[in-house]
Amino acid sequence: MLAIKTLAPKAVIFRRIVRLMGDQFEISVVGNNPGWADERIDDAIAEINRVEKLLSTFSDDSAVNEINRNAGIGPVKTNAEIFKLIDRSLQISALTHGAFDITYYAAEKDSDNTPVITTTKKAVSRVNYQSVVLDAKEQTVFLQEKGMRIGFGANSRGYAADRAKYILQMQGVSSGVINAGGDLLTWGLQPDNEPWTIATADPSQKGNSFANINISNMSVATSVDMQKYTATINNKQLNTINPKKGFPVSGIKSVSIVSPSAELADSMASPVMSIGINAGLYLINKLNQLACIIVDDHNRVYTSKDISLNN
Known part of the structure; x- marks a missing residue:
């Protein structure tokens, strides 16, 4: 009796285009099972959505907003993931002499949403990566100048x-x-x-x-x-x-x-x-x-x- 060999399906590229983080992402995986590939792409999308939520400045209870709210007030303890991302960002800022910088200045606003300048020009000029203080032991982040903010739009x-x-x-x-x-x-x-x-x-x-x-x-x-x-x-x-x-x-x-x-x-x-x-x-x-x-x-x-x- 002859043995019949079954050839495994040929590997192909499975692609999906989806809008994530305000932009178009195309996720491609190489495999031979459409169902498996579809599940894996779902996993990737879920992780990208998690990162977007983690780094969001639109949610009042986000870790990034907590750091920003305490600018000029005191250090904020944060999770290891955000702490390490900020640390790497500051290293790139130093490497590029400030051409890359996750910090910016945001004027305070009064009750009718009109900007109120409460910080001197000298203070605003100091708002840069060098005004971010990290404590690796305590895992805290402190923005030294009031009105300072950090954001991760660039990375x-x-x-x-x-x-x-x-x-x-x-x-x-x-x-x-x-x-x-x-x-x-x-x-x-x-x-x-x-x-x-x-x-x-x-x-x-x-x-x-x-x-x-x-x-x-x-x-x-x-x-x-x-x-x-x-x-x-x-x-x-x-x-x-x-x-x-x-x-x-x-x-x-x-x-x-x-x-x-x-x-x-x-x-x-x-x-x-x-x-x-x-x-x-x-x-x-x-x-x-x-x-x-x-x-x-x-x-x-x-x-x-x-x-x-x-x-």
Whole structure:
């Protein structure tokens, strides 16, 4: 009697597009069982929603709002997850000399919602990452200046993508892609055992000269000069603004950061955009496990030392 071999179903990419954290996410997992893949994508979505709630400033009882309410008053004990995220954020602020900063100033408001300036200009000028005091032993966060706030708009999507990847890997997903509003996080290999590239992770970027860069087990975050999209307010064109000097940055169309961590890539893209081509390349070239691709307003491509483009 002949034994009949049953071939296992061929692995394919299962994708789902969903709106999360105010942006479009596309979650892709490689597998051969549609039901299993659907459940795993549900797990990733649940984790992203958890991170959004954790870092929200819209809920009165959120840990971030508790820290903000006590600005200039006293330290606030928080959970380990938020404490570590703030600590990492401050380290990136120091690394970029304040070009990346999770702090900002919010004027107090009276009963009819009119801003009331109760802090001197000198105090407002001190509102930056250096005014955040962390106590690792007590796990407390203290914003030294009244009116100070912290927010994670610049790195929350990257952190959420990292967490979703972790959950998927724990659930046995050996290969996949998380596309968070155009920022990419990949792990494993494609179904044909080829590495993920920017083009295969995000087909909309196939036309880019750097689309075939191998990004398996890496993240790519891109910051784009909004002038490209001709956004206008009061008939004035919007540019990327240098946070230190307050006027538009010229010469850079986009910056893409390649890193093992989506949170780190997300955090570094805008600072490199703000400090310019030469300073940005110099900074990235000093750091381990980071690379960047810069496109100027003449579509010339500049890369850090660890990237080689073959056109």
